[in-house]
Amino acid sequence: MRNPCRSFLVMLGLLLTVPPALAEVAPVPPLLSVIQLQEDLAFLKKSIQKTHPNVAYSADPAQLEQAYGKLERQLQTPMTRDEAWRVFGALNPVYNDAHLQVSMGDFDPDAAAHMATGGGFFPFEVQVNVSGELIIRAEVGGAPSSLASMRIETINGVPARQVTRQLLALTFGDNATLRANLLSGRWWRFYWKSYGTPARFDLTLATPAGPQRITRAAVALPPSKDSDFSKAYHFEMLPGGVGLLTVNTFMWPDKELFYAFTKMVFTTLRDAKASTLLIDVRDNGGGDDDMWKEGLLRYLADKPYRHGSTYEKKVIEGRASGTEQVGDIVHGEIATWHQPELANPLHFSGKTYVLIGRTTYSSSILFINTMQDFKFGTLVGESGYARARQSGGIQHMVLPNSKWGVIVPRFILDRPSGARTPELVYPDLVLPDSPLDKRALINALHARIALAKPLGANP
CATH class of the missing domain: 3.90.226.10 (2-enoyl-CoA Hydratase; Chain A, domain 1)
Structure with a gap:
């Protein structure tokens, strides 16, 4: 056989x-x-x-x-x-x-x-967990980021947990944990197909000193x-x-x-x-x-x-x-x-x-x-x-x-x-x-x- x-x-x-x-x-x-x-x-x-x-x-x-x-x-x-x-x-x-x-x-x-x-995409590599937290890992493409380990609270005025829940509801995988891990590596793609491609991203980050607001332009993907x-x-x-x-x-x-x-x-x-x-x-x-x-x-x-x-x-x-x-x-x-x-x-x-x-x-x-x-x-x-x-x-x-x-x-x-x-x-x-x-x-x-x-x- x-x-x-x-x-x-x-x-x-x-x-x-x-x-x-x-x-x-x-x-x-x-x-x-x-x-x-x-x-x-x-x-x-x-x-x-x-x-x-x-x-x-x-x-x-x-x-x-x-x-x-x-x-x-x-x-x-x-x-x-x-x-x-x-x-x-x-x-x-x-x-x-x-x-x-x-x-x-x-x-x-x-x-x-x-x-x-001239368009771009979400500017960071992120880690999503099952509870909906969204953590910055690196710049898009993997370059080190001074913002690594910071939690994103809002994206263009939308609560980050709301965004992650919506995207996790579209993600494939054997269980909720694997789906969160797979979404983490595909974040810009799933975000794109649900929220489009804005020219800039206004983010609220949780820091030890309190909420920090930053603005990042959409970025081109590296090779x-x-x-x-x-x-x-x-x-x-x-x-x-x-x-x-x-x-x-x-x-x-x-x-x-x-x-x-x-x-x-x-x-x-x-x-x-x-x-x-x-x-x-x-x-x-x-x-x-x-x-x-x-x-x-x-x-x-x-x-x-x-x-x-x-x-x-x-x-x-x-x-x-x-x-x-x-x-x-x-x-x-x-x-x-x-x-x-x-x-x-x-x-x-x-x-x-x-x-x-x-x-x-x-x-x-x-x-x-x-x-x-x-x-x-x-x-x-x-x-x-x-x-x-x-x-x-x-x-x-x-x-x-x-x-x-x-x-x-x-x-x-x-x-x-x-x-x-x-x-x-x-x-x-x-x-x-x-x-x-x-x-x-x-x-x-x-x-x-x-x-x-x-x-x-x-x-």
Whole structure:
């Protein structure tokens, strides 16, 4: 049987990849008719029905039907494209799965067109929490900000908590915590589609000295980091024979470049006689399973492994066989086991820690499940962000009239051990991970490692 889980491709970061079909669409009319909006809803429901093996895996069926009913009642008057997004996007929290969503698709052309006329967007990177607080993390693009850690109280006269509640109600994700984390990294996009693109932002900040009012002009977005290898992957040696490998995505167009990079990493670890490796996947939203199997586990695995166990899948067009017809729901088990390369001269037998975080998702969760279940490494970080049992094999569609994207998974995969509790990813070592200081968790773990080393250990 063909492996239903060979590739765990996801968007952007948790969902950043946009297929050509989403970019090559006809123009959307200024106003969508009631008939067009109803056609989009019918298309959405049919797409999910044809693709998803079991929507109840994440969504409460009764709540979903109520949400569809509410949406149908809202589609009784013509709407702009952005108005339609705000109506359809309300389904995302009900779907309760980052792999099942009404998506913005390829927003880059619209953003580029807006900036070409001198326009800009929200000027800060922010952190949203479940309670609705909005904290400044950095300047947009990630540059340090003197205002970092300050709480935003109002945006152009609107209470920030009101804004965050409205945007969280449109955000996809497995639970409220993950949705807040995903919204944090997409703030300017969600704000844009709900509040437009004002030329300036009048903000009220909460400071120890009392409310502070500032005005910032809308800013152009910096060039995307998606094509910068050095932003996606990084390695450094820390004191005490500890290597730090940062892997921000398992999706790269030139896989051989990634494999050459990880070979260099493990060569350095061998030559330095390193005793410990930290692998940071806190910002890794997924990609292709082959990337971590070939690029990491070929050097780390010390026993046979598989990346999942039992699965449930819907047979879709193009994947039928003599025994599996389109529309069938198939239950099976991953039969492919990968053998360790113990004779590999670059095999690393030291201690491995995997740092997990707020947006570790999709194929990255398969990676950390495998590391944890086969005891290839120790998971470190905060917990409760995403399901260990993952949906996958996502399919991209486009609503026929509004042209918003639709993402639907075709299978659900249990972790290698088969365990379904705890439901959420849970690290072996729980340590705080500040969204305002990415280095804090690394430093805390590094300090613990140093304290645990016996005298005379590798300096």
